[in-house]
Amino acid sequence: MKYELGRCLLNERLMESGKSAEWLAKxxxxxxxxxxxxxxxxxxxxxxxxxxxxxxxxxxVRALYELIPNDNEAMGGLIE
Structure with missing residues (x-):
């Protein structure tokens, strides 16, 4: 199945881990x-x-972005 990347979830993952963006950068x-x-x-x-x-x-790594299933894949990749 193909996916499109949605919103970045890095901020949420940082909060869950108790880390900051500054810590990650360092x-x-x-x-x-x-x-x-x-x-x-x-x-x-x-x-x-x-x-x-x-x-x-x-x-x-897959938890860093929203993953949106590509609807075209469900239809066999055909666009009419």
């Missing part, structure tokens, strides 16, 4: 602005970064 040697860009949906996390973030805060 842990991964990023500028805090980069982390805030992910949180505010200004940038999409590349897979390598998403894996590193998930590892740092102790969540599954």
């Amino acid at each position: 842990d991964l040697l990023f500028k805090p602005e980069r982390v805030y860009d992910f949180i505010e949906n200004k940038r999409v996390m590349p897979l390598k970064i998403a894996i590193s973030i998930a590892d740092s805060i102790g969540c599954d």
Whole structure:
């Protein structure tokens, strides 16, 4: 099944882990602005970064974004 990325859930995962965006930036040697860009949906996390973030805060990488099933896939990918 194909998915579209929805809203970034990084802020929620950070709150659940008791960590801050500033802590995450420091842990991964990023500028805090980069982390805030992910949180505010200004940038999409590349897979390598998403894996590193998930590892740092102790969540599954798939939990970092809302995953929206692609309706076209359910219809065999056909658009009329």
